Amino acid sequence: MNRTARLYWLVEELRAAAPRPVTVAVLAARCEVSTRTVQRDLQALMEAGVPVRTATGRGGGWSIDAAMTLPPIRFTADEASALTVALAAADATAPHAGAARRAAQKLAASMSGPASAAAGVLATRIVTLPSPANPTVRAAVEQALAANAVLRLSYADAAGRASSRVVEPAGLLGAGGRWYLIAWCRTRQAGRGFRLDRIAEAVLTAEQAEPRDLGALLIGSVAAEAARPPALTPLIPPSSDA
Template identity: 50%
Template sequence: MPDMNRTDRLYALVEELRAAGPRGRTASQLAAHFEVSVRTVERDLSALGQAGVPLATKQGRTGGYSLDPSMTLPPLNFTPREATALAMALSSSAHVLFARDARSALQKIVAAMPPAALAEARTAAAKVRLVVAVGAAPDAAVAETIWQAVRRNQVLRIGYVDVDGAESEREVEPQHVVVGPRGSYLTAWCRLREDDRVFRMDRITRAERTPALPRGPRRPIEPEIPGQLIARPETALRPEKILAMSAETPT
């Protein structure tokens, strides 16, 4: 397969390992199959691993590479239009927190599709262009610390610069990360102000998790950003809610 470009070869490598099942393939076998060097195959496999493809390796004489069966998707029958819609949704996720995960998810979807359906989806997607608003980007390490604190319900100590340039240090109890076209925000209970506050993430200069415990259980306030509609991605993971809302909508 000397004329196969690298992108197509990466997809084909995933499919070859999927077809091999738990037995896997050695680097030499893959190199012979794709008519490239072992070094090229190993470099491609490293790239796949960094992109989030769940590779498993076996050491020893019969060792090689396989897809981790506990992490791979079962066969999914995405229609070309479904795949195009997912590509559009995931391609618009440019936020520093989720961009890499979006690429990994899309690669898994592509790997699960039959070649003909994938080709049709690619043709359709090539006819679409997305306008992606670029807001002020937060520091990647700060954003990740904030996200982990939100997920684990941990108290944060942050440095914050307000709209007038005044810097303060405060402890906050995170509630939500709000990702929008004009920037991203953290909603939290501010111990300094003793009130719910919305913080622009790009104005958070530092963030560290603390051993302090948050206040007792309470219902977080739903975020409100003036002039912006707030969507809830959780709904997309609960299709029964989407179906219920569709049934209630008058036609």
């Protein structure tokens, strides 16, 4: 069993036993490798952000929070390499860029041999330009969308005119290498797009936003024909609008 397969196997074993801990000795015997190898692999999973933990003493061992993980997905070498590079190259202004980088680190930690080498070659061929976007602003926007919360924005338009807005987020639009928060603007009493790199400050409030339909807010705008990326289609419930 190579290292990639072994890391997947370890997660599967810990998930199957959860919430009971499993000792390194038991895992090593089942996998037919040394306890040192298993200990090193478990440490690598922990450093990659997989929610594994260890408890010492009688009845101790390694365990995993099954509620915080997904069942292992077996990628081909090409798929793992492509995903690793694509995630690692995510623009810092893109939604959930931090989570994308962490996912890339987990994939990279699980790869070895040809897959790891292929990912390394692809990585040398991709570069990105630095972005002026404020990571604090992006994080607040992400949290507001996830929690359906009202945001208070300090915003500058294309002419540099500053204003304060209270908005109800509806979604995110990517266009021309830029990201826009599409929201209902209480100040203008209409749907508006706010370019993320023009938001000087975004404050998350405790107020719940009125549910807003992203497609409805885009009607009549230059983004009226915007479509969801094909890769997201499997995640959208059948009852959701396309």
